[in-house]
Structures are given as C-alpha cells and as structure tokens.
Amino acid sequence: MAGSTTKTVHDIFQSMEYGPSSSSSSTAQSWLDQHSRSLGLFIDGKFVSPTGRQSRTVTDATGGSVCTTVCATEDDISASMSSATSAYKAWNDLSCYQRAKVFLRLASVLQKHSQCVSELCELSQSPTSPATLVRLAQYYAGWAQIRDTSMPDWTPRGVVAVVGSDDCSLYSLWLKAIPALAMGNAVTVIPGVATALPSLLLAQLFVEAGLPSGVLSVLTGSDMSLGAQVAQNSQVNYLTYSGNKQDGEMLAKQTAGWGVPVSYSLSLSSVCPLIIFESADIDSAVDGVIETAFKKKREWRWVLCVQESVWDSVVARLRLRMTGMKSVPLLANSDRAVVDAAVQEAQQQGATLIQSCTPPPSGSAYPPTVLCGVAPSCACVVSPPPGPVLPLLSFRSNAEGVTLGNHSPHGQAASIWTEDLTLALECAKSLSVGSVWVNSHSIADPSLPLSGRKESGTSTDGGREGLYQFLRPTQSPPLPRSTPSSVDYSSFGSAESRASIPEGADPSSIPRSYQQFVGGQQKKADSGCTKSVSGPGGAVLAYCPDGGRKDVRNAVEAAAKVQPGWMKKSPSARAQSLYSLANNLEKRGRDIATSIHKQTGLSLEEASKEVELSVFRLYDLAAWCDKERGGVQLLPQSGSALSIPEAIGVVGVILPDRKPILSLVSLLGAAVAVGNAVVMVPSEKYPLPSLEFIQVLVDSDLPAGVVSVITGGRDQLTHALANHSVIQAIWYWGSKEGCQFLQHSCCSPLKRLWLHSEEEEEKQGGGRDWTHPSLLEEIWREAVVWKSLWIPTA
Structure with missing residues (x-):
C-alpha cells in the first residue's frame, strides 16, 4: 500500500515498551x-x-x-x-x-x-x-x-x-x-x-x-x-x-x-563472583551475566571477573547486549544516593562505565551499569551497591581467577564459565563458597545442601x-537452658594468671616441667610463665606452660599455612597418619594411663581402659576418612549435581574435664580426618594427659602445624581464639560464662560454634557419654561444611 512502512521483528523489539501488567491480585485481595x-x-x-x-x-x-x-x-x-x-x-x-x-x-x-x-x-x-x-x-x-x-x-x-x-x-x-x-x-x-x-x-x-x-x-x-x-x-x-x-x-x-x-x-547481600575464563562460550556467559546481574530484586550481589585474553570480547558483547535496556527500579528510594556515590567513587578511581541509558536525574530507578577496570580493593567490589551495578575485574592466569573469586569476605556461591571440564572441577574445588554453578547461575533445589562460608553463615540448609x-x-540429652550471667565482654579472659606457691611439695622429688606443642615443635610459653599442675591430694605433679594470646597467634599462623595442603591430601593419606597416631598412642599407653591416674584419681585399671578405647577411637576415625564422601544428587532439572563435604579450616577446641584423653582423640581425630587443622586447649583442671599426648604427636607423621596444644588459663585462651579472624570454628567445653561470651563475640567475624556448659550438663545427668559409638557421626558432622556443585548437561 502506498505510504506504508514495513517494520522488521528487530525494529519492533527495539521500540517496544513495557506493556501494562496483566496480573491480577483479586484472589489475594479476597483472602485479605x-x-x-x-x-x-x-x-x-x-x-x-x-x-x-x-x-x-x-x-x-x-x-x-x-x-x-x-x-x-x-x-x-x-x-x-x-x-x-x-x-x-x-x-x-x-x-x-x-x-x-x-x-x-x-x-x-x-x-x-x-x-x-x-x-x-x-x-x-x-x-x-x-x-x-x-x-x-x-x-x-x-x-x-x-x-x-x-x-x-x-x-x-x-x-x-x-x-x-x-x-x-x-x-x-x-x-x-x-x-x-x-x-x-x-x-x-x-x-x-x-x-x-x-x-x-x-x-x-x-x-x-x-x-x-x-x-x-x-x-x-x-x-x-x-x-x-x-x-x-x-x-x-x-x-x-x-x-x-x-x-x-x-x-x-x-x-x-x-x-x-x-x-x-x-546469604542476603553476599558478594558472589561470576568468573569467565578464556575457554568459555562468551555469548552464553554474557547472556548469563545480563540475566542474573540486573534483576530488580537480587538476593546476592555479583562481581564479574574476566580473563584478560577475552576482556575485549566480553566488554564488546556487554555493550551490545545492554543497548536499549531500560532503568531498573531500586528496592528503596534511599538506595539511589548509595548507588550514585558508589559509581562516582569508582569513576574517581579510574573505572569506566557501560550504561544502557543515561541515569534519570532523580527517582528510585537506575540503568544497568558495568564498572570496568575497578581494583579488587575498591569499595564497590568489597560491598557492591544495592542496585543494577556490576563491578568488572580482570585476571591473567586461572589460579589468579580463583584467588580473585575468593577475595570476598562472603562465601555463599559462585558461577564459573568454561568449556574445560577439568578446569571447572578444579576451580569449583578451590573456591571457598557453598554453591558452585558451572556455565549456569542461581539454580536452587531443596535436595542441594547450601552451606554458607566465612561471613555468609553457619547453617547448612537443604538436602539430607x-x-x-x-x-x-538420641543418646545425648537436650542442651540445658539457662539465663544470662553478668559477663563483662570487654574484660572476659583478660585477667592475668595468678602465680601460686605450691604447698605440700615433696623435697625429694622435682616435678617435671612440660612444654606446649606449637607448629610441630615443643616450646615454652611466649611469656615464659608456668602453672603448677596438682593431683587430687593437692601435691604438685608437674609444671605446664601458661600460654597466652601470642602463643595462640603462633599456632594459628602455623595452622593456616599447613591446612590447605593437609586438606588436599587424599583421604587414604590422612587415614594413614591417624593409624600412625593410634599406634604411637598404644606404645605410650602406660605413661598416659599413669598421668590420668595421678591427675584425676581414677584407678590405673580404669585409666588404662580409657587409653585403650582412645586407640580404638583413632582406628575408627581413620577408617571414616574415605567412607563419607557426599554423593550425586538427583534433581528434576537436566544436569549433574554433587554434594561434597569439605574441611572447615582452622578449628579451636577447648577440651572438657571428663575423659581427658578420650575426648581429646575423639575431637582431634574427627577434625583432622576431614582436613582441618586444630588448635587445642587442654582441660585447665586436668592438663597432664594432654601434655603426655604431645609426645605421641611428636612421634607421628602429621605435618607440623596441623595440631597444636596450648596450655594455660581457659578463659584467656578462649578469648584469644574468639578474637582471631582466621579461626573458623570453636568447639567449647567450659563455663556457662564462656559459652555466653562466645555467643556474643563470635558473630563478627562469624564463627561456627559448638558450645557445652559442663556445669549445666552435669546438672542434667553427667554430661556427654564419650564412650558411645554414635558420638563419631555427631563430631564428624560438626567438622565438615558442604559444597554443592551443579553442572548442566543441556
């Protein structure tokens, strides 16, 4: 027809505006x-x-x-x-x-x-x-x-x-x-x-x-x-x-x-990396970026990491895909000022912008924006603003990409894009996050476990x-309820140990002086101070180091260096180390049984039975090393999903008074069996069996730093462990006030807590039964976090 114009499908899509919403709320309104x-x-x-x-x-x-x-x-x-x-x-x-x-x-x-x-x-x-x-x-x-x-x-x-x-x-x-x-x-x-x-x-x-x-x-x-x-x-x-x-x-x-x-x-506002490697399908990766980064309501905030060799290609496709995209409504009017400030700061630090359109002068809407060339230390990377703003960083090698992905203080999820399956699996294993999606993003199903890492939580949700x-x-009674004590959180554990003058010492015998075990070496306390260890009758049996914050710092530094390598060892290699530990414990069983007898007043026969059971416990834990390894999840979607147990990292353990050697090997063995490093604080009341056990550790083939044993005041060492940012979990047996202090203090930085008030547990019927075999599974579940891995097949 004369004067008519022909529009292509492309023209129609370019000019098409959002239509009126066709959704109705009549059913909900009727219910209201x-x-x-x-x-x-x-x-x-x-x-x-x-x-x-x-x-x-x-x-x-x-x-x-x-x-x-x-x-x-x-x-x-x-x-x-x-x-x-x-x-x-x-x-x-x-x-x-x-x-x-x-x-x-x-x-x-x-x-x-x-x-x-x-x-x-x-x-x-x-x-x-x-x-x-x-x-x-x-x-x-x-x-x-x-x-x-x-x-x-x-x-x-x-x-x-x-x-x-x-x-x-x-x-x-x-x-x-x-x-x-x-x-x-x-x-x-x-x-x-x-x-x-x-x-x-x-x-x-x-x-x-x-x-x-x-x-x-x-x-x-x-x-x-x-x-x-x-x-x-x-x-x-x-x-x-x-x-x-x-x-x-x-x-x-x-x-x-x-x-x-x-x-x-x-999980809310967790910063998650989206990593594009040079081996990725760039078009699919950019489509995934657009789909997940510029939603109106985002539970997580994303940071895009791109390998340098495909940087130009990714940026060009982002420009093309973002052309004509409309501004996205912000969740709150106050968010606009936060977004504007973050974008301006990034530009002042050298970032360049890719925007779909010019931002409106005011209002609660903002166009999809990519901040190119920002540094990892930029505020918009550490804490992206609450809007459609995506920081874009570059990396050179695959290892650098993983390091960049682990830069965030959060550990909720990551999306990696590559056609190289070997690279995808290695990268997924190395990322310290709870969920990894390969060539996909934001896939959720109740059969997949979701474990937050670092500042993203202490709970595991989903799956078995x-x-x-x-x-x-079943064999453990419910944890007893209590009311808060009057605890001065600022001064808890800061009191210096009081020097005591022992009474009733036998001048014909000189008590033995023990050393603590830090970084694979027997050492005195950094302060040089010692504490007397008394028996049931009050006689001095020995002297032990009075450790403090500096000793904890040295132990944690040694643990942090060795733990990644220990975690990467095969389960069978870790099992062999535990078998070696069990054999050495059996060889020194008489000495440790004697120390239990002298320290606690138990008969030598009962002490020997505890040592014998401790040897069996180590054998059991060694056998567990390669038996509980997660599995494949069956999902409604097409693809392969894995749930994988992993080590927490560095765990601080304050040991109980009951069963001093059996509790030690149970907690130590379960923690190191799955790849953790442990900083242990023996019972302040009965430290002697733990000090004797140090020689078992010296003779074992555990890498130096995987296990450290520090003696001293329980409150002082608890305070030092709670305030160390590298410690990811604390298992505590002690006072009610100590439990309260840890709950109050270990929320920033966040730590996984397993707390037991020995005084309250005694009132409930004697506390935990360390001889029960089902205890192993409970400790093992406290020692691992879960990672879910999703690989689409269609």
Missing part, C-alpha cells in the same frame, strides 16, 4: 478481605487477634497499605510455646507415614491455592513461585517417610524457632521451617514484614492439609527483637535465622547466655545434610 485486612497471629491452629496489641502495616510496591499485622507480646509468645510444647509430643509420636501424608497433602493444597500464594507474595514484595514451595513439600515428604530408617540414632530437638529478617525471601524462610516439621519438631515461624502475609497463609494451608493444631505457629512483630524474645523462652530448643548480617549480629548478642543453640544463614540441624543424637 475475609480477614478484614487485619491479620492476627497464628497460634494453636487458628488465627488469634488479641486486643490491646500494636499493629504493623504491610505495604505494596507503590507504598499503599495492603493490610495490618498484629505485633506479638510476651503473653502471645508464652501461649504459642505452650501450644507448641503440647503439640510436639503428639506430632512426633505419629508414624513416619502419617507425617509424610501431611506433606503430600500440603503439596496438593498448595497447587490448589497457588494463585492466592503467588498474588500474596507479589503484594508483599516477596515474589516466590508456588512451584518451589510445592517442590519443598514433596521433597521433605520423602524424608519424613524414611526418617527413622535413614537416621535411626537421631531424634527431634523439640520446639524450633525460625526467624527471618524483613528482607528475607519466603523460600529461604520455609527452607528451614518445612524440614524442621518433617523431622518431627514443632515450629514457630517469626517472619519479616515481606514474608508475614505468605507465611500466615501457608500456616493456614498446613492445617487444611491435616497438620495437628499447635505444631506450627506464626508470630509477627514490629522488628527483630521478637526473635530474641522467642529465643529467651525456656521451651524453645533451637533457633535458626535467615536474613541480613546486621540483624543476625543483633540476634546473636540478644540470645547470648540463654542456652539455646543458634544457626545463621546470612540440612536435616541434622533439627535433630540431636
């Missing part, structure tokens, strides 16, 4: 209207709206009010905990088949009400696909069915509190709540504002699926203090948190001293491995 747009707490299987409570407004993306939620008080917490405690026994007493049926019915109910769930998530600005929740219910229905046969020596913890920050995703929150329920626990969910409405709806759907009343409660509040108030209730047996680091630190300090174990998933946080060994 049924509750008069004022949602109460979910307690004992029904909604409860107590009078005289404050309320919190939930807003949508435009700032408009969606509804209000009730802010729970102490009375509401007590009512919820009372209901949960009563319901727990009935829920756990059901057969595995009966519990599994509830989760299968929940999957059907979720599919039936998927529209309402989806719309409510969108209204709350917490978009979550109902299909992922259905997959959660179906996957954990299977684990509920086979719990007793697959984990016969484990039992539920009891009442579990699941806390989420205001910006926590719904999937992250219920990735904790659903497996806790599947294992037979009663669960109280304390959601943030973005997940409050969907969580209340899910609680209602659980009851519709047949969950007994009281097993699941949802408490809403005004801020994170509600989570701490729940943890302080004596009926709570375990607390797990998902969200940002700031709220996690506050929760750690507020729950310190209450005697409740706490785990953290601090994530279930154990909600279980305890």
Whole structure:
C-alpha cells in the first residue's frame, strides 16, 4: 500500500515498551478481605487477634497499605510455646507415614491455592513461585517417610524457632521451617514484614492439609527483637535465622547466655563472583551475566571477573547486549544516593562505565551499569551497591581467577564459565563458597545442601545434610537452658594468671616441667610463665606452660599455612597418619594411663581402659576418612549435581574435664580426618594427659602445624581464639560464662560454634557419654561444611 512502512521483528523489539501488567491480585485481595485486612497471629491452629496489641502495616510496591499485622507480646509468645510444647509430643509420636501424608497433602493444597500464594507474595514484595514451595513439600515428604530408617540414632530437638529478617525471601524462610516439621519438631515461624502475609497463609494451608493444631505457629512483630524474645523462652530448643548480617549480629548478642543453640544463614547481600575464563562460550556467559546481574530484586550481589585474553570480547558483547535496556527500579528510594556515590567513587578511581541509558536525574530507578577496570580493593567490589551495578575485574592466569573469586569476605556461591571440564572441577574445588554453578547461575533445589562460608553463615540448609540441624543424637540429652550471667565482654579472659606457691611439695622429688606443642615443635610459653599442675591430694605433679594470646597467634599462623595442603591430601593419606597416631598412642599407653591416674584419681585399671578405647577411637576415625564422601544428587532439572563435604579450616577446641584423653582423640581425630587443622586447649583442671599426648604427636607423621596444644588459663585462651579472624570454628567445653561470651563475640567475624556448659550438663545427668559409638557421626558432622556443585548437561 502506498505510504506504508514495513517494520522488521528487530525494529519492533527495539521500540517496544513495557506493556501494562496483566496480573491480577483479586484472589489475594479476597483472602485479605475475609480477614478484614487485619491479620492476627497464628497460634494453636487458628488465627488469634488479641486486643490491646500494636499493629504493623504491610505495604505494596507503590507504598499503599495492603493490610495490618498484629505485633506479638510476651503473653502471645508464652501461649504459642505452650501450644507448641503440647503439640510436639503428639506430632512426633505419629508414624513416619502419617507425617509424610501431611506433606503430600500440603503439596496438593498448595497447587490448589497457588494463585492466592503467588498474588500474596507479589503484594508483599516477596515474589516466590508456588512451584518451589510445592517442590519443598514433596521433597521433605520423602524424608519424613524414611526418617527413622535413614537416621535411626537421631531424634527431634523439640520446639524450633525460625526467624527471618524483613528482607528475607519466603523460600529461604520455609527452607528451614518445612524440614524442621518433617523431622518431627514443632515450629514457630517469626517472619519479616515481606514474608508475614505468605507465611500466615501457608500456616493456614498446613492445617487444611491435616497438620495437628499447635505444631506450627506464626508470630509477627514490629522488628527483630521478637526473635530474641522467642529465643529467651525456656521451651524453645533451637533457633535458626535467615536474613541480613546486621540483624543476625543483633540476634546473636540478644540470645547470648540463654542456652539455646543458634544457626545463621546470612546469604542476603553476599558478594558472589561470576568468573569467565578464556575457554568459555562468551555469548552464553554474557547472556548469563545480563540475566542474573540486573534483576530488580537480587538476593546476592555479583562481581564479574574476566580473563584478560577475552576482556575485549566480553566488554564488546556487554555493550551490545545492554543497548536499549531500560532503568531498573531500586528496592528503596534511599538506595539511589548509595548507588550514585558508589559509581562516582569508582569513576574517581579510574573505572569506566557501560550504561544502557543515561541515569534519570532523580527517582528510585537506575540503568544497568558495568564498572570496568575497578581494583579488587575498591569499595564497590568489597560491598557492591544495592542496585543494577556490576563491578568488572580482570585476571591473567586461572589460579589468579580463583584467588580473585575468593577475595570476598562472603562465601555463599559462585558461577564459573568454561568449556574445560577439568578446569571447572578444579576451580569449583578451590573456591571457598557453598554453591558452585558451572556455565549456569542461581539454580536452587531443596535436595542441594547450601552451606554458607566465612561471613555468609553457619547453617547448612537443604538436602539430607540440612536435616541434622533439627535433630540431636538420641543418646545425648537436650542442651540445658539457662539465663544470662553478668559477663563483662570487654574484660572476659583478660585477667592475668595468678602465680601460686605450691604447698605440700615433696623435697625429694622435682616435678617435671612440660612444654606446649606449637607448629610441630615443643616450646615454652611466649611469656615464659608456668602453672603448677596438682593431683587430687593437692601435691604438685608437674609444671605446664601458661600460654597466652601470642602463643595462640603462633599456632594459628602455623595452622593456616599447613591446612590447605593437609586438606588436599587424599583421604587414604590422612587415614594413614591417624593409624600412625593410634599406634604411637598404644606404645605410650602406660605413661598416659599413669598421668590420668595421678591427675584425676581414677584407678590405673580404669585409666588404662580409657587409653585403650582412645586407640580404638583413632582406628575408627581413620577408617571414616574415605567412607563419607557426599554423593550425586538427583534433581528434576537436566544436569549433574554433587554434594561434597569439605574441611572447615582452622578449628579451636577447648577440651572438657571428663575423659581427658578420650575426648581429646575423639575431637582431634574427627577434625583432622576431614582436613582441618586444630588448635587445642587442654582441660585447665586436668592438663597432664594432654601434655603426655604431645609426645605421641611428636612421634607421628602429621605435618607440623596441623595440631597444636596450648596450655594455660581457659578463659584467656578462649578469648584469644574468639578474637582471631582466621579461626573458623570453636568447639567449647567450659563455663556457662564462656559459652555466653562466645555467643556474643563470635558473630563478627562469624564463627561456627559448638558450645557445652559442663556445669549445666552435669546438672542434667553427667554430661556427654564419650564412650558411645554414635558420638563419631555427631563430631564428624560438626567438622565438615558442604559444597554443592551443579553442572548442566543441556
């Protein structure tokens, strides 16, 4: 036709604007209207709206009010905990088949009400696909069915509190709540504002699926203090948190001293590397970058690392792919100033920009932006701004790329792009992160374990491995609850040891002076001071070094140097070292049994039995070295997924008073069997068996630095271990005040804690049974972290 113009498909796509949203929220609005747009707490299987409570407004993306939620008080917490405690026994007493049926019915109910769930998530600005929740219910229905046969020596913890920050995703929150329920626990969910409405709806759907009343409660509040108030209730047996680091630190300090174990998933705002090697399919890699880096709502923040040989090619494709991309809405108006400041600082430091369009002069939107040529130390790399801003760094060799990927203080995930499978596997093994995706990104499935590293958390969620946080060994009693002591955190462990003048010494014999073991050598304490070691009658048996902060620093430095190499040794090589350790212990068994007899007052026969059992324990641990190695996960998607146990790194161990040699070899053996290095602090009351054991270490073939033994004041050495940034985990047996100090202090830098108050455990019936064989699995699970590796095949 005359005057007509012909447009190509390319022209149409270039000029096409976003159309009006076709989504409707009518189903969710109807559900909210049924509750008069004022949602109460979910307690004992029904909604409860107590009078005289404050309320919190939930807003949508435009700032408009969606509804209000009730802010729970102490009375509401007590009512919820009372209901949960009563319901727990009935829920756990059901057969595995009966519990599994509830989760299968929940999957059907979720599919039936998927529209309402989806719309409510969108209204709350917490978009979550109902299909992922259905997959959660179906996957954990299977684990509920086979719990007793697959984990016969484990039992539920009891009442579990699941806390989420205001910006926590719904999937992250219920990735904790659903497996806790599947294992037979009663669960109280304390959601943030973005997940409050969907969580209340899910609680209602659980009851519709047949969950007994009281097993699941949802408490809403005004801020994170509600989570701490729940943890302080004596009926709570375990607390797990998902969200940002700031709220996690506050929760750690507020729950310190209450005697409740706490785990953290601090994935929000974690800095994750996306590494493109020269062997990658560049077009696919750039498409992956665009897809993951410039979303409106990102749980993680990405840093792009590109090999120099393909730098120009990647930058050219980024320019081409970003042409015409529209500005991305920021999550909050205040984020605009943060993004502007970060971009300006990067430009002042020499960065060049790739932007899809000119930034608007104001408003809560910003165009997709790549900051080219920034340095690893730049603020936008260490902590990328909360917006569609992607720092771009270069590296030369493959090893340098891995080093750059490990530069972040976080260890949540990494995406690597290469067509070289050998390089992909080696890189995945070397990256200190919990999840690695090869030629892909952001793939999640409940069968894959998610373990945060470094500042990304202490919790393992997903898979079989994530279930154990909600279980305890059947032979171990529940951890006793307590109330906080008056602890001066700034001065804890800072008091100098008091010199003592021994009384009743036998002038005809001179007590032996021992040395500590640091970096493979027997040494005096750096201070040169010693402490007397007394027997049951008060007579001085020996003198031991009075170690301090400098000794801990020397031991940790030696451990940090040798641990990566020790971890890379084959499991069979580590097993041979443990067999050697067992043989040397057997040879010196008489001397160590004598030291136990003199120090603790046990008969020589009982002491000999403890040494004999310690030898057997080392043989058992040596056999475990190459037996528990993870496996292949079967996923709904096409591809191969591996779950791999790895060493934590450097572990600080403060040993108990009970069974001084058996506890030592059990903890030491399990830690080094999987590739950790250990800094051990013997019992301050009974150090002599540990000092005798040093000669066993000297005669063994363990690399120097893998194990160090430092004697001295327990509080002083605990303080030194807690404040050392290289220590990744602390296993502690000691005072109630020491447990409280570690909970309060080990949140920055974050450390994995395994805490035991010996005084409180004695009150509960004598403490841990170190002779029980099932103890090995519990210690082994404390000694490893899990890495999931995903390799697509299509």
